[in-house]
Amino acid sequence: MEKETISIYTIAKEAGVSPATVSRVLTGNAKVSEEKKSKVEALIRKYDFRPNALARGLSSVETKMIGLMVSDIRNPFYATMAVECEKAANENGYLLLLCNSLGSNEMEVSYLEKFSGQRVDAIIQIGGKVDELVSDTSYVENINRVANTTPILITGKLDGADCYQVNIDEGQSMELLMQFLIENGHQDIALMGGRDNVKSTLDKRLRYRQMLRKYGIPVREEYIVDGSSYDIESGSAAMYRFIREDHPMPSAIIAINDFTAVGIVRALREQGMRIPEDVSVVSFDNTYIAETCMPRLTCVGYDYKLFGKLLIETAIKAIHNEEPPRVQMVKSGLVIRDSCKQLK
Structure with a gap:
């Protein structure tokens, strides 16, 4: 291994510890178990690892800024998450810097570098590459390069990445x-929108099939309908494609998110169908769209205030080398409104 390739991350990987632990050994400003300390010190001696003194000095000074990168703030899920993260950051004395990647891998990499250049204390990423089922190895390398000095949190997965997850x-x-x-x-239930290469969608589809089998209901693959995106137009297009293929109409449709649900409802109405009298429609996310859609959508949602608070508090713990859990899960709740009919 060439000397110039050694970093805190490579030391951490070989020692089987977190980069934060390596940092604590180097600075001596927090307790580390003797076993971990011995492993790290042995590797430091082995590679004659000497972190840049200026970088170490800068990293110990908080800027009180946290970078937040979301996929697209126009989506109400991301907008709500950004607001709750900003509230929680402000309550803890931090400034939140917001960027939108807009589906561009190049922009995601660029924002990572810009956040690092601004010396933010932590980075949170919601959406984008962290949603992909198969992790992009080049993006993982970019994440790990930044994670050498800055804690990174994601709301998805990146195999091989040194980051915290709140999912x-x-x-x-x-x-x-x-x-x-x-x-x-309801037994004739369709699941509409999303793509299999997005982990959250695949996880939903797997549980959808599992629940049908649990209740002895046949799985009809034609009732699992892909969408090109996660927006209103994609929902409408998916619904129209299903109608053109002349499948029997389900009694209920699960939309992959609130935006998709709006597109589905629009397409059904344009075909003369009533919600929920003819078809029930439910969705995920419980954003303001669910409350303003007519009829108001029954959906599964999340405690956004708690979600944002958990992200920020996890980031702050990581900033202070307190080693928060690497993976944390957020539970959902059902909100019953007007878009679902009870069948006899």
């Missing part, structure tokens, strides 16, 4: 909706 329990959220629909007499 929605997608399986539990689907279970809530499926149980509600089945208990209300």
Whole structure:
């Protein structure tokens, strides 16, 4: 291993500890178990690792700034999360810097570098590359390069990345909706929108199939409908494609998110169908869209205030080398409104 390739991250990986632990050994400003300390010190001697003194000095000074990168603030899920993160950051004396990646891998990498250049104390990423089912190895390398000096939190997964995860329990959220629909007499249930290469969508689809089998209901693959995106137009297009293929109309449709649900409702109405008299429609996220849609959407949602607070508090613990849990899960709740009919 060449000397110039050695970093805190490579030392941490070989020692089987976190980069924060290596940092604590180097600075001596917090307790580390003797076993971990011995492993790290042995590797430091082995590679004659000498972190840049200026960088070490700068990293010990908080800027009281946290970088937040979301996929697209126009989506109400990201907008709500950004607001709650900002509130929680402000309550703890931190300034939140917000960036939108807008589906661009290049922008995600650029923002990581810019956040690092601004010397933010931590980085939170919601959406984008962290939602992909198969992790992009080049992006993981970029994450790890920044994570050498700055804690990173994500609301998804990046295999091989040194970051903390605060994730929605997608399986539990689907279970809530499926149980509600089945208990209300629905068996012909479609799941519409999203793509299999997005982990959260795949997790929902797996639990959807599992719940059907649990209740002895046949799985109809034509009732699992892909969407090109997660917006209103994608929902409308998916609904129209399903209608053109002349499948039997389900009694209930689960939309992958509130935006998709709005598109589905629009397409059904344009075809002369009523919600929920002819077809029930439910969705995920419980953003303001669910409350303003007509009829108001029954959906599964999250405690956004708690979600934002958990992200910020985890970031602050990581900033202060307190080693928060590497993976934490956020539970969902069912909100019953007007878009679902009880069948006899």
